Amino acid sequence: MKSKSINALKMGVSNKIIIMDLIRYEPGITRREIAARTGLNPSTVTNIINSLKEMNFVFETGKKSTQNPGRNSIKLGIMKEAASVFVFHINVEDTIFGIGYMDNSVEILQHFSTENDPSAFFDKISEIIKKYYARMSKKPFGVSFSFPGIVDRLHNKINIIPHLGWKGIAVEEELKKRIDGFDLRVRIANEAKLSLKSEKAVNSAIKDKINGIYLYLSQGVGGAVLINDTIYTGSNFIAGEIGHMSINKNGPICRCGNRGCLETYIGVDVLIRQYEEQKKIPASGVREKFKKLMALYIEGDETAVETVEDMLTFMDQGIANITNIYNPDFIIIGGMGCEFPKSIFDRLNERIKSKALTPAGDNVLIIPPSVDEALTTLQGSTIEAMDEYVRRVIV
Ligand SMILES: [Zn+2]
Numbered sequence: 074m075k076s077k078s079i080n081a082l083k084m085g086v087s088n089k090i091i092i093m094d095l096i097r098y099e100p101g102i103t104r105r106e107i108a109a110r111t112g113l114n115p116s117t118v119t120n121i122i123n124s125l126k127e128m129n130f131v132f133e134t135g136k137k138s139t140q141n142p143g144r145n146s147i148k149l150g151i152m153k154e155a156a157s158v159f160v161f162h163i164n165v166e167d168t169i170f171g172i173g174y175m176d177n178s179v180e181i182l183q184h185f186s187t188e189n190d191p192s193a194f195f196d197k198i199s200e201i202i203k204k205y206y207a208r209m210s211k212k213p214f215g216v217s218f219s220f221p222g223i224v225d226r227l228h229n230k231i232n233i234i235p236h237l238g239w240k241g242i243a244v245e246e247e248l249k250k251r252i253d254g255f256d257l258r259v260r261i262a263n264e265a266k267l268s269l270k271s272e273k274a275v276n277s278a279i280k281d282k283i284n285g286i287y288l289y290l291s292q293g294v295g296g297a298v299l300i301n302d303t304i305y306t307g308s309n310f311i312a313g314e315i316g317h318m319s320i321n322k323n324g325p326i327c328r329c330g331n332r333g334c335l336e337t338y339i340g341v342d343v344l345i346r347q348y349e350e351q352k353k354i355p356a357s358g359v360r361e362k363f364k365k366l367m368a369l370y371i372e373g374d375e376t377a378v379e380t381v382e383d384m385l386t387f388m389d390q391g392i393a394n395i396t397n398i399y400n401p402d403f404i405i406i407g408g409m410g411c412e413f414p415k416s417i418f419d420r421l422n423e424r425i426k427s428k429a430l431t432p433a434g435d436n437v438l439i440i441p442p443s444v445d446e447a448l449t450t451l452q453g454s455t456i457e458a459m460d461e462y463v464r465r466v467i468v
Contacts, residue, residue, distance in 0.1 A: 088113060089467050092121050096131055097177065097459065098274055101148045103137050122149065128467075130155050130175070151176040157209070158458040159202060159216040159257070160451045163187055164264070165236045165292050166358055168194075169447045170201055172213065173455025175462075177274065179448060191239050191247075199251035206257075215258035217458050218244060219267050219450035221293060226310050229259050235328035236292045260458055265289035265313060266304055267453030268407050268442065269297040274456055276443040282402035286395055287442075288315055290410040292359060293328070294336040298399060316340070320390055338387035341409050348380045360409060367412045385420065392421060392439065393428035400433045407442040407449065 088111070095107055104122060108115045125131040134150040155175040162169040170183040183201060188194040202216060222234030231242040245259040269287035272279060279285060283302040289295035294316025298305045305312050316336035317329050324333020337343060341363045348354060348366055356365040369377035392404060406413065406421075421439045428434060442449055 088117065089121050089124065090463060092118065093125060093130065093463050093467060094460075096125075096149050097151050097175075097463070100150045100176065101134065101137070103146050103148055105146060107149075128155075153178060154211060156459065156462050157211070157213040158455060158462075159205065159213050160454040160458075161198065161216070161218045162264070162447045162450045162454075163219060164221050166360060168198075169451065171451050172205070173217070173451065173458065175459055177452060177456050177459065179451045179455055181447070181451070187237070189237060191237075191242055195247040195251060199248060202248070202257075203252060213257065214462060215260060215458050216248070217260040217262070217454035219262060219264045219454055221264050221291060221295070223311060223314070224261050224263055226260070226262060226306075229261050231261070258458075258461075260454070260461075262454065262457065263295060263297070263310065264408070264450050265295035265297040266306070266310075267450040267457070269299060269304055269405070269453070270456055271444055271449045271453035272405055272407075272442055273299065273302075275452070276405075278438070278440060278443070279403050279405075284399065285401045285403040285405070286313070286315070286399060287405045287407060288392075288395075288410065289408040290339065290341060290406060291408040292340055292342045294340055295408070296395075299401075300399075315391065315395055318391060318394060320387065320394070335387065335391040339384050339391065344380060344384050347383075348376060351376050363409050364412050367414065371414050371416075381417075385417065385424075388421065389424045389428050392425055393434070396425060396429035396433050396437050401437055403438045403440060405440055405442050408446055411441060411446050413441065 091111060092107055095102055095110065104115065104118050108118045122131060129152055131149055132152055134148045137146045137148050153174045153176040158173045160171050160173045160179060164187065166187060168185055168187045169181060171179045171181040173179045185197065188197060206212065220231060220234055221236065223232040224230065225232055229243065229245045231239055231244060233240050244261050248259065249255045265287050268289060272287065283299065285299040287297040296313040296315035298313040317327065317331065317334045319331050319333045320335055321333030325337040326332055327334035327337050342359055345354060345359065345362045345366060354362045354365050356362045366377055370381045418439055418441060425434045425437060425439060444452060
């Protein structure tokens with residue numbers, strides 16, 4: 074008898090979380106649609122919605138046009154201000170700070186150069202946290218970071234960010250050293266994993282797809298893998314590091330110590346360097362130079378076409394390898410890949426058909442992300458933090 078009541082209680086808790094998640098991920102959903110999707114009795118759905126309204130998590134946003142008017146066709150939304158989290162997107166050149174909200178929206182507030190020295194970097198981050206924390210009447214519950222490297226999520230530790238030369242940094246400790254009484258929930262993650270999390274939540278092109286890859290192109294080449302609708306991290310959060318797949322044992326030495334990694338052929342700084350061996354790119358900074366290089370490629374600049382086409386042959390090889398290994402439904406090329414013109418995506422989709430095994434190569438969709446580079450990791454950080462928050466407060 075006792076165990077039965079505990080099970081019933083557990084069931085109630087998970088139903089509440091399931092419904093909360095449905096409204097978070099699909100705002101505008103109605104009670105009727107929730108009942109149909111979950112198989113729950115309509116009165117159970119109504120009771121749970123009432124309880125979420127009392128907690129100030131959910132509100133009614135208006136009527137959905139339908140042939141069956143009434144209470145069950147009212148659209149439901151999430152109260153944006155119900156919870157918030159500080160979010161930082163760090164890349165090799167710059168850092169972006171924003172506040173993420175319960176409805177998964179992000180307000181971008183500051184943009185600054187990434188300090189190369191980790192101590193100066195955490196001084197700056199701590200100042201921002203202190204400043205905004207003091208200003209906010211309803212305090213955020215956490216702070217989340219997206220890093221361009223390999224991190225240990227369990228211990229909130231940066232293992233290595235090769236392009237910044239950072240190794241073995243305990244992020245939470247760095248903040249505690251600098252902020253008195255610091256008690257925000259700290260989360261850190263790799264940029265590719267967060268981008269995949271965000272795309273899965275908001276990109277309608279992959280909504281129903283359960284196997285996929287996110288290739289994060291920047292100075293390094295990161296990646297994330299979706300298997301059966303779950304982001305696969307491996308035992309040490311390293312799974313998906315596509316950039317370190319060696320494709321030539323005699324190739325150039327990579328930052329990881331191996332030779333001929335994919336990253337040494339398709340990383341954006343490699344591309345820029347190759348172009349600049351012949352001609353200077355009239356722009357400053359890696360991102361601006363890469364944008365300019367893409368513009369030159371589209372214009373038909375001979376050196377740009379030659380450099381980019383050469384890079385694409387290595388990309389074909391890398392994409393064929395991951396297609397054969399994972400047989401994904403989609404491959405998103407994000408990060409600075411956002412700058413690729415449509416013609417490059419068309420070409421990659423065409424080439425993969427002959428390079429990868431049949432029918433994996435025919436079925437995989439190679440697409441750009443739906444959200445731009447900085448927003449995608451900030452949004453991914455927000456969604457992950459709110460996933461955890463909801464599970465902590467709904468009991
Ligand atoms: Zn490598």
